[in-house]
Amino acid sequence: MADLHLTIGNKAYSSWSMRPWLALKASGLPFDETVLCLFTEETNAWLAANSPNRKVPLLRHGDLRIWDSLAIIEYLAELVPEAGLWPKDSKARAIARSVSAEMHSGFQALRQNLGMNVRRTYPNFAVPADAQADIDRVQAIWAECRKTYGAGGPFLFGAFCAADCMYAPVVTRFVTYDVKLTPEAQEYVNAMLAQPFVAEWIAAGKAEPWVIEKYELTV
Incomplete structure (x- = not known):
C-alpha cells in the first residue's frame, strides 16, 4: 500500500x-x-x-x-x-500560482451553468452571458500564458504543470458544452485531451456506473 x-x-x-x-x-x-x-x-x-x-x-x-x-x-x-509541478522560473511560477488561484476562487458563472460531465456532449449549448464572460477570461489567461511562457511545450507554461491541472476540468467543460473557442484555445484543449493523465481520467469517468441526475441536463 x-x-x-x-x-x-x-x-x-x-x-x-x-x-x-x-x-x-x-x-x-x-x-x-x-x-x-x-x-x-x-x-x-x-x-x-x-x-x-x-x-x-x-x-x-x-x-x-x-x-x-x-x-x-x-x-x-x-x-x-x-x-516540476510549478515552473522553475520565478516569474513563470508566480504567474502560474496566480492563474491557479484565480481558477480556485473565481469563475462562478462558468461553474454553475456548465457543470462538469465528461460523459455527455450538448451541441450548440446556449451559454449565458455571465458564463461567456468567464469563458472569455479563461481564454485570455491561456493566451497570455502560452504567449509568454509556453515556448517549451504545448501547455500553459510549456511542460505540463499544476496550472494545467487546475484548468483541466474547464477543458472538459468546453468539450461537453460545445464551447466555441479561439484557434489558440482549441489547440490547448486538444493538447490537454491528448495528455495521458487527462485522457485516463476522462476514460475512467465515462466508464463509471453511477449517474447523478442533477448533473445530467435535458436540453
Whole structure:
C-alpha cells in the first residue's frame, strides 16, 4: 500500500477531485485512490467521519489529512520539487500560482451553468452571458500564458504543470458544452485531451456506473 491515499468523487463529475489526482500522477509518487459516489448516505457518513470539511478531495499521508485541491497540489510540489509541478522560473511560477488561484476562487458563472460531465456532449449549448464572460477570461489567461511562457511545450507554461491541472476540468467543460473557442484555445484543449493523465481520467469517468441526475441536463 502506498503512503499517499487520495479520496475523490465521481470522475465523471468531480472537477475538484480531478485537479489533485492529475497532480499526483504528474508527481510520479505512488498513491492509492478511493472513488466515492457523491451525495449518497454512505458517502456523506464517511465524509463526516473522515474529512474536516466533509468534502472531497482528501489526501491522507500517514496521519496528515489535506482537504483542499490547491493545498494538496502545493503539498505535492514540496514533497517532490524535482517533478516540476510549478515552473522553475520565478516569474513563470508566480504567474502560474496566480492563474491557479484565480481558477480556485473565481469563475462562478462558468461553474454553475456548465457543470462538469465528461460523459455527455450538448451541441450548440446556449451559454449565458455571465458564463461567456468567464469563458472569455479563461481564454485570455491561456493566451497570455502560452504567449509568454509556453515556448517549451504545448501547455500553459510549456511542460505540463499544476496550472494545467487546475484548468483541466474547464477543458472538459468546453468539450461537453460545445464551447466555441479561439484557434489558440482549441489547440490547448486538444493538447490537454491528448495528455495521458487527462485522457485516463476522462476514460475512467465515462466508464463509471453511477449517474447523478442533477448533473445530467435535458436540453
